[in-house]
């Protein structure tokens with residue numbers, strides 16, 4: 150929609166209504182972060198009404214502009230705007246903020262249908278995701294656009310705060326964004342000089358705009374008290390080409406309140422009814438409350454009492470048709486860009502049928518049959534390091550899956566993770582499939598997540614396993630969002646050798662295994678390496694890690710003979726029998742391991758077999774999580790009953806497990822991420838109550 154000076158009173162009214170929705174929802178929940186929504190309400194109003202090319206009726210429109218609230222704690226800002234824009238939020242959903250089972254959890258959770266482009270909350274992540282989405286926009290444009298047919302030209306807007314800018318992640322991500330000249334990326338910096346512990350005077354005094362300038366960004370500074378200036382600067386920045394853009398906006402946290410305005414106290418706590426009463430008396434909401442409570446509206450104490458009652462009752466939030474109408478009008482106008490796009494796309498489909506088909510194919514991925522067969526039958530003549538083998542398999546996959554793109558943090562030479570035969574993307578040409586992330590693991594992980602958001606591309610990112618520590622937040626978020634993102638980590642154990650302990654991952658393997666909804670594959674031969682890729686591409690919606698060894702593995706486990714189809718069926722259950730003295734349900738001892746220790750298991754088993762004349766069994770466990778899911782029957786089939794001795798060998802720390810290990814054991818733990826709601830209810834939901842634990846203990850006593 151076109152901005153007009155005469156809109157200013159309406160913009161103020163919208164902003165006040167956003168303030169009202171945020172204040173009341175936080176008050177109802179008795180928890181949340183009202184400071185940001187209050188300070189940024191005008192920013193949101195301008196963005197959604199005058200800038201974003203979106204169509205809430207078609208939330209998944211592939212060329213929609215993206216908006217990411219990187220400062221995810223301000224979630225009520227986003228929910229209020231999405232409600233007003235016409236996404237599937239109701240006033241009741243807002244009133245249910247942070248409650249069990251609501252669609253308005255504490256921090257925004259990835260859901261494109263609801264207008265939430267990514268999960269945010271860990272500061273800086275949303276910004277780096279935005280960089281990934283901007284790179285993706287450029288890559289899609291390079292693949293599919295034709296002269297006169299800009300099928301992809303979406304822009305990515307993100308709102309970040311002091312916290313996001315303090316995080317090192319934002320510096321890494323901004324650096325690569327500047328290097329790549331991502332002019333489809335526009336960051337708005339909510340510069341209110343307040344974080345949780347107080348003023349940024351005690352922590353953060355650098356010139357952020359200059360920092361971004363130095364990283365190749367175009368920047369401008371404004372104050373939100375001059376709304377028109379904000380609009381003009383944002384419009385001018387948006388039009389700049391060749392560089393990403395940062396608009397530093399001076400705001401006041403808690404704007405509209407009396408005592409807590411400008412204070413860190415309003416960052417993350419309910420304002421309280423007296424402050425809300427002050428806000429209502431001094432804002433556009435006065436009209437609405439004044440009609441209902443004409444005698445009390447000018448009396449702060451009386452109005453507070455009324456609000457107190459409404460909060461206690463969780464009364465329905467007040468509707469404001471004047472504001473919703475304004476938003477709807479804007480959305481109608483903005484949806485013209487959607488309709489123009491659909492016409493363009495329809496013309497594109499007849500003029501460029503091949504590209505059109507490719508585009509549709511990339512939206513609904515399934516592994517090519519031929520590739521699945523190639524991977525089932527994949528063989529190498531000689532034993533090798535699994536990182537080398539993984540490199541070859543990736544090459545095979547890339548040749549048949551055009552959506553694969555990715556890169557490494559300056560370690561391609563070692564990890565072998567590259568798209569052979571393709572070039573690196575650069576500022577002027579995004580048609581390549583390789584991304585040189587530079588030595589920026591932190592940003593690489595989160596940018597990789599951004600590349601995966603919404604599908605169409607399948608990213609891989611790669612580094613030494615020990616440096617996964619630098620990417621951990623992104624791996625966790627990929628699992629939480631179920632993003633199809635392949636992490637290839639090599640040099641997977643102490644066998645790194647000369648580089649020493651700084652480069653030897655020890656605790657990493659089991660820390661990956663603790664992340665819900667993530668699969669970690671540690672293949673011990675070429676077949677298992679190929680199967681790991683196959684499983685990821687064939688079966689997984691979410692992320693996986695494939696670990697590669699630096700060192701050459703043993704020939705003995707490299708050429709297992711048998712039916713590949715049967716091997717794969719068992720591999721899908723996470724573990725399988727590699728060797729048995731004889732087929733029996735009761736071997737004398739079982740040897741198990743993964744990766745490079747598979748051959749160790751086999752060798753030690755053979756010694757016991759020949760020297761001690763024992764019946765042995767060797768089990769490979771390339772994916773512990775799949776094995777865990779395969780069920781007790783399959784576990785017993787492979788590992789015997791609990792009286793069967795077992796030696797499990799893995800060059801990684803298992804200390805946390807060993808501490809509690811007993812023959813008959815029980816672990817009460819949490820196998821999920823948790824969910825939004827009052828703490829005691831969440832605890833109960835996951836069985837963390839004395840009764841639930843006691844019941845488990847009772848069961849265990851019965852069995853032993």
Ligand SMILES: Cc1ncc(C[n+]2csc(CCOP(=O)(O)OP(=O)(O)O)c2C)c(N)n1
Nearest residue numbers: 185270271272310311312313343344345416
């Ligand atoms: C990585 C990370 N560290 C810490 C936090 C906890 N946290 C949430 S908000 C916040 C302060 C953010 O300040 P700012 O961005 O200025 O937000 P504002 O106070 O303006 O709402 C912190 C430390 C977090 N969410 N993520």
